Amino acid sequence: MKIAMVGSGYVGLVSGACFADFGHEVVCIDKDPAKIESLRAGVMPIYEPGLAELVGSNVKAGRLSFTTDLAEGIAGAAAIFIAVGTPSRRGDGHADLSYVYAVAEEIGQNLKNDAVVVTKSTVPVGTGDEVERILKEANLPVRIAVASNPEFLREGAAIGDFKHPDRIVVGTDDDWARQVMSEVYRPLFLNKSPLLFTSRRSSELIKYAANAFLAVKITFINEMADLCEKVGADVQDVSRGIGMDGRIGSKFLHAGPGYGGSCFPKDTLALLKTAEDYEAPTRIVEAVVKVNDSRKRAMGRKVIEALGGIDAARGKKVAMLGLTFKPNTDDMRDSPSIAIAMALADAGVNVAAYDPEGMELAKPLMPEVAMQPNAYAAIEGADAVVIVTEWDAFRALDLDKVRKLAKAPVLVDLRNIYDPAEVRAKGFAYSSVGRA
Template sequence: MRIAVIGGGYVGLVSGACFAEIGHHVTIVESATEKLNILLDGGVPIYEAGLEELVHSNRKAGRINFCNNIAEGIKDANIVFIAVGTPTRKEDGRADTQYVFSAVRDIVENVTHSVVVVTKSTVPLGTGQAISEIIKSIKPSAHIDVVSNPEFLREGCAIEDFLKPDRIVIGVESDNARKKMEELYKPITDAGYPLLNVSVKSAELIKYASNAFLAMKVAFINEVSDICERSGAVVSDVSEGMGLDNRIGAKFLHAGPGYGGSCFPKDTLALIHIAADYGCNISLVKATVESNDKRKLSMINRVIEACDGSVKDKKIALLGLTFKAGTDDMRDSPSIPLVEGLVKEGAIVNAYDPEGMSIARSILPEALNYASTIDEVLHKADAAVIVTEWSEFKKLKPEYFEEKMSSKIVIDFRNIYSKQQFSENGFSYYPIGSSPVECKS
């Protein structure tokens, strides 16, 4: 099949490359000149494991190409995906759908044949209906079916999630659209992965409900970890004991500094407003958002307490800035309030991240110092803080920290190290969800 994807960002680029990988011909339409030039030059504008290689191999095979002209991009397409951003509106916390509706208008004004228009962007409940109304208002005679096909991609594992999904959800209202979507995904469903046919509105809500539920799991285990720290229980043991119950499951039960990224913060806020629009009070999600915001801010005090109550003029080394490993995504990362808080308290903050520092420079305070290596960030540090669980950091031993740092204080927000190992080497070690080891000299 021939596919057009409007938007060459994270979702559009991953989806387009994966559709090409399963044999379809894909044109990605990207209006941002800088991003388009990177793609045309053979690179990718984001970091995602395996993505650059996937784009390169499919471009070489002639199955994927890029342009900035929507008429050119959709001229032969059977299916047009909309994969533009739906960021949170600052004024009210709702999902901003202006880019989706703008893409719809461009498609309708330029299409010359029957086509299926699919929202891959995360859109509020009722967006599909609004799109149908826009189509009718611009070109009443157009043969355009509207479909919702939400993405469930985890950053860092997106290619595998697309090609080996837990489920494919399509929201359709016509047999024609259903048949085309089933044909589109046939290489994946033939491999045994399930496809769920639902209404457009149900598909739109499945996306938000899924992310909100996972965010609730994260916030829940973080609150349980606080109980563990005060009681002497160990949160990793509690998580394991919970996760072995197949009604609960082990995923998203890892205590840490709070969730971030492009989905959970945005989608939980959007779902609160969706519920309000329908006269419903989704109090559990509201509590989740509040809990997560407090969680991020509490990380500042953890560092201060580990440094004897003050970080003024102390060198604090941050290992990791992105919201999780395997991505360069800094959106709503726990590192942002942490850096801001430590700088405000007078700390000398140095940071290193394998992939996120370029984006971090445009977001974080100018007072943050960027190191080019792990050696450099730990040099003469008074305390080291593990913010992101990069594999490079997991390999480090207590002896390495001791050799580089001025003091033996490690605050581990990701529980990637052995408390016993650090204790045996005379460190003050502060994990999440269990009692610290304090070896103050």
């Protein structure tokens, strides 16, 4: 089957490469000529483990290609996926659907064969209805159906998530569209991956509801971590204790500096705006957004306290290890490190930082931070070392070397990746999240 993937960003590129690996013929389409030329040359626009190899092998096999010409790309495609960005709209927080609708209009101007048009982008409820209206107004002499197929890819583990999904959600009431989408996902369905068909609006809401619920879990355990610090409990024990309950589950119960990234911040905000529009307010999600925003800045204050307080902190140096919102990605969008660095800079603290993949994208977002070539270069002369992102490279630092290089043996572990007793035995003043 030929598949067209309009948009070659994170979702489009990973999905397109995986579909090609299943044996489909896939054309990834993007308006950015530089991006397409880079992809043709084997240079990835994002960092995702295994992606370059997956793209390269399928290009070599002739199953995956790239073009800027939408008309050429969608010609003969049985399924056309829309996988363009839906960022938060400036001013009101609604999802910006201008890119989605622009693609729908261009499809309407160029489609010459029967096809199912699929919204892969994360879109608010009712977006598929508008895409369908745009395509109907084009009065094309071909058969068209519009379906929703949200993605559930974790950055840093996207290929595995695509090939071994918890579920595949397809929203459509059209029998023909169901047949086409069943064929698209047949390789996964044969491996017993659950294929859930719903109405289109239910499918659109599932994505937002899932991300909002995960954001609730993260924020909940972060608040429990604050309480643990006050009462002398250990949040990791609390997390394990509640996570062993099958009704709750252990995932997303790791205390830290708050959530960030490309999904949770914008999707929770978009869900709030949709709920407001339909006069069905989501008070829990509203509280989660506020608590998470304030938590990031609070982590900066936690570091300042470890330096001896606001007066003592001025002029001191902090080494920040990790800048991306999570490991195994170069994504800096809404990363807690941004708010933490800003809080430190506002307090007159000098910040040096290292991240294995995110520094190029971090530079324009953090002009006050001095980027370093490695972790130990950042640590040299520091009055405190702060672990912000739990990259594997930071899990086994040579603590003797750290103590020798640092000006003061102070370690602030915002991801709880070290054992407090072991670190303190090395002579460090150690603080973490939710542990006495």
